[in-house]
Structure formats: structure tokens, C-alpha cells
Amino acid sequence: MKLLVALEAHFYRTPDGRVWNDSVSDASFWQRYLNVFEEVLVVARVKQVETNDPKWKLSSGDNVEFWCLPDYQGPWQYLKQRRALQDEVKKAVKTCDAIMLRVPGAIGTLVWNVVKKTNKPYACEVVGDPWDSLAPGTVKSIARPLARVMTTWNLKRQCEQADGVSYVTEKTLQRRYPNRAAFYTHYSSIELHDIAYADSPRTEAPQGEVRIFNAGSMATLYKAQDVQIQALHKLRELGVNAKLVLAGDGVCRAQFEEVAASLEVSDNVEFLGLLPGAEAVRQELDRSDLFILPSRTEGLPRAVIEAMARGLPCVGTNVGGIPELLESDDLVPVEDAAALAERIAVMLQDAKLYTERSEQNWQKAKDYHANLLSERRTTFYTRLRRLAEQRTR
Template structure:
């Protein structure tokens, strides 16, 4: 059976017909669905390029197909291409397919309308909260209030209509976007942590309070809601408190130029380094292992993979208490979003307490184990089996349902 999955990823296609990703969501990501389904069709935007971009990873192949939609970036271009998008989406899913929408998503919403008109059952993977994504402090788009209301209402309606819903959080998204009574629900993250992603042991306590402290943050700089500007604003406060902080940010995007300008305005000199885009996995872990503290200053989050990856390295962390972050860190390590003073105080408190740093390392490493590849693979496979049963076009006999759910099919 084939699974059709909607995605907000933007892919690139070379003249030989191969599809590539520069963001890390490549073929290995989509293979997880093939634990239950024979084939996977990814419905996503695709732009044609004359050659393979440096560092790009292959997306299609080995049972994974990319169904190319017209490429666009931003609401204005979306509206310009809407007639073509609607026509393409109508052909994305066939009657014999199971369908899973990764939401919130403009593409997922288009496909949901097609399924609703056909009366086709579907499943959801809820990976974020549009109410937070389009909050005033997270988005500067002139249509932000309209987009916030529209995406929030659509996601609530989609959750009420879905036959099966998975959430990346354990509680936060479920409270805001409940599934319908009788729907299959489960919680699991999209993260993929193999055994090599985990540190062998927690970090030991330093002999004295830290003065020179190395901070690291990991996030795309495409949108301002990752809050890196707030972390930069906190840096002078750390210096005023007598620390010698340095920050390395891993990730790139269109907001980088403005952040580099802010670094110059705050006279931070070489205290802040932008490492740019780094391949996921081992390359990112080198930056995590070289740091003393991970900082997540986001204005909005679902369940942040970057934070879990840092925790798996036994790295102490300070983060804003948004989305599913309070499910990962203790209250003492959480600060309000958009507050550089509170962020600086939390960093200072950890730097001054070697025992607290060591305890945070041990706690984070243990908590990250809940997101190991083996643990999450079992949860995902159980959900995909239930999705297959709930969305199969022809009703199954009662004596066959148990076989499919248990993996016998």
C-alpha cells in the first residue's frame, strides 16, 4: 500500500529527474514510513536546478517518490500559484492510497480539502502550533493576524476530522488541537537519534564557577521566531556580570545579515560567531561537544529537535518555555520568550553553580533517552499501522484488523 504525505519542505530537481534536499529532510527521513507502507509519495514544492547543489542529499529513490508541486516562497507567491497548486494537489492522492498530512501546512490544507470533498479518511502529524508561529513577536508579515486565525482554525478543524493524529508534544499541542473522540492518537517526535548521537556519560562538575563560558545555539535563520536576536541582546548583560561569554550559532538564513548587524551595534566583536549551515548529525555534534551551555531563545516551538540533540550530548541547556519545551527541561531552566534580561540571569545562575551544571547534564542525557531512535520507531510503527487500518479504502474484516495492527500484514 502507498502512503501519500504532504510536506512543507522545498526541494530541488536536477535535469536527470532526481530530487535533492539542502535542509536535511532527505530519503532517510521518509524511509521511516516504509516500516509499514510499501511506497511513500511525498507531496512538496520542487524547483528545477541545472545541477546538484553542494552538500545536497537525495530525496527520492528506494520506495520514495516526490510528487512535485509548483514552487513558491511566501503568501504572495502562494496566491499567485494557487490555481496551479489546486490542480496539482487534486492528482496527488489516488483512491487506493493512505494519506497523512504533516500540519500546520498550506499544502496539507489544500490536500485536506480534496480529501474532504471525496469523503476520504486521513491521518495527521501535528508538528507545530500556528498560533505561536504567527504571534506578534514571532512574525512581521503584514497578513500575520489573518494567517494566525486562519491556520489555527484550519488545524483545529483538521484534528477534529482526522481518523488518526500524532503530536510531537506529550501535552501542549493536544490541549490546543484535540482529536475527535474515537480517533487514534499518539505522541512522538520527528527526531532521529541513533546510538552515536548520545554521549557516553554526563559531564562532570567543574572545580569552580565558570567565567569563560561557551554558548551554542542551533536554528534556521529564515524566520525571526527563533529568537537569536534575544540571545545576542543578552550577551552584553553577561559581560556586565563579569563573565567572558562566547557564542557560536549553527544555522543560516535570510535573517543572518540583520543579526550580524546587531552584533556590531552591541559591540560584541568576535564574541559571536555564525557558523552557517552545517550538515545534520556528526558535524553539528562537534559544535555541541565544544560548548558549555546550549541556549534555545525561541519565541515559538513545537518540540525542538535541536534541544533534544543537545541534551543527548549531555549539554546543560537554558530555553524559553514555549510549545513543548517545558516537557523537556525543568522549570528552573526556562525563561519567558523575548526577555534578554531573564535569559542572561538564567545563564549566569548556571555558570555560577558547577554542581547545577553537572546535574543538568545528567538530567538532560537521561531525558533525551526517551527520544532514542529505537523508542520512537516503535511508537511511529504502531501509529502507521493504525493509520493504515483507519484509512484503507475497503473496509477490513474484523478478523483482519488485529493482524494489520500487529504487523502481520
């Protein structure tokens, strides 16, 4: 049985036929599907390049094939290439027995529009919320308001009509995007193995200069690095000796650097760029005293769970699945740098609170161990396979 997986990530293909990416996991990511299906066909945008960047991860592997769609950027390029995209998607769907849509996204919607006219079963893995991710202030585009309405409407329909639905949150996304599916569940895309966990939580509050860490894409304003820098400025005004360390890269990085310069905190903000792998991320987490994620929108953030597994206290915003991870006192309003700075200061200055949150987060992260989530995912994929087998008889 062959499973088609449609997703929004951009990939890169070198002349030797290998496919790379700078966002999703490496080739091992597809193993979750290959545990149930013999073959996986990835339908995504793929750019042809001469050489791979050393920081990219190899995405292609055994029994994994890529159906390369044009690598368009943004809504206007999408509209120009929509007919070509539709033609390619139709061809891809014909070759597969079952379909998995990692939604929201334009690629998932293209595939959905084809699949719903066939008898082939499809399931959704809902990994985000377009109503929040396209809210005012998140994307600078005149097409944003329309895209927000249309993408939200599409996701609701996709979930309503799907044979199976899985959500990355336990409750949050389910409320906005209910399903009528024959089978549904929830699990995170994250896979934490034993190596991801610190041996024990932290037993002492930090002393001296405090290292505040964030890891997140700078391709958009979603992760609110600008708000983090503003909060750092306010912390230093409060007399907190803090340094903000930002991992990640993207087109918005220059904008964030300008914010730091305008607030005269450039010397206290370190831009690390893209980190080369999971071990490098763990090393940065272990060097840090606090993790923050004041996102404007979220699904269930992998970065927070990884930080919790290292025993780091965390502060985030009350959006998406973050409230399912953190205590309510550790949540602040979106866009509120003053509230973020205040909560950080409280966390750092209260040694008892600091160690309590370290223990709570470390324990909570164990709910996301690979062994626990793998069983749930495999059951979900198996239901989809059985349905495909029934319909092909």
C-alpha cells in the same frame, strides 16, 4: 498501498531527477512510512535547479516519488498559484490510498480540502503551533494576523476530523488542537541512535571562556538569535567571559549580524552557517558548555534533545514543548534577554547545578531513542493502513 505525505518543506530537483533538501532529513526520513506502506508519494514544493548545493541532503530514494508543486514563496505567490496548486493536489490524491498531513501548513491544508471530500483516510502529524509561530514579532508581513487566525482554525478542524492524529508534544499541542480521532498518539520527529548520545554526562563546570551554542534556522525570527546576542551582551557586562556560537543560515542572518555589531559584540559571536551533517553538529555540541534556545515559538525542538543527549545543560523559553524537556527553573520568558542572561550566569557559576542538569538532560534524552519512538510511529501508521485497506475493499 501508497501513502501520500504532504509537508511544507522546500525541495530542489536536479536534471538527473534526484530531489534534494536543506531542511528535513535525508532519504532515510521516508523509511518510517515505508516500514508500513509499499510506496510513499511526497507532495511538496519543488524547485528545478541545475546543480545541487554540497550541503543539501539527497531526499529521493527507492519507492519514494515526489509530486512537484510550484515553488511559491509567501502568501501572495500562493494566492497567484492557488488554482494550479489545487489542480495538482487533486491529481496526486487520486493516486494514493491513504494520506498523512504533516501540519500546520498551506500544503497540508490544500490536500485536506481535497481528501475530506473523498472516502480516503487521513491522519495528521502535528509538528507545530501556528498560533504561536505567527504571533506578533515572529513574521514581518501584513498578512500575518489573518494567516494566524486562519491557519489555527484550519489545524483545529484538521485534527477534529482526522481518522488519526499524532503530536510531537506529550500534552501541549493536544490542549489547543484536540482530536476526535479513532486513534491518536504522540512522538517526536527526531530519531536518536546510540551514536547521538555522549558516553556520560558532564562532571565538571566549565572554566575560562564559556562557549554558548545554538543551532537553528535563520529563515525567520522564530529562534530569536537577536535575543541571544542581546543576552550575550548583558552577560559580558556582568563579567562573564562568554562566546556565542550560532549554527544555521537564512535571510535573517544579516539582521542578526547587525544586532551584534550595534552591541559591539561581533568579536564574541561566531556565525557558523549551515553545518554539513549530524556528526558536525555533535562535534560543536561537544565543544560547547551550554545550549540555549530562547525561541519565540516551538513544537518539540529537535535541537534541544540533541544537546541534552550530549549531556549539555540547556536554557530555553516557556513555549511549545520546551517545558516538557527542561526544568521550570531553566525556562525564561520570551523576548527577555535580561532573564536569559541571568539564568545562563547562574547555570555557569553553580558547579553543582551545572552537573546536575547535565545528568538530568542526558537521562531525559534517552526517552527519545529511535527504538522507543519507532515502535509508536509504526503502530500509528499501521492503524492508518488498516483503515485504508478496509475502505478499498
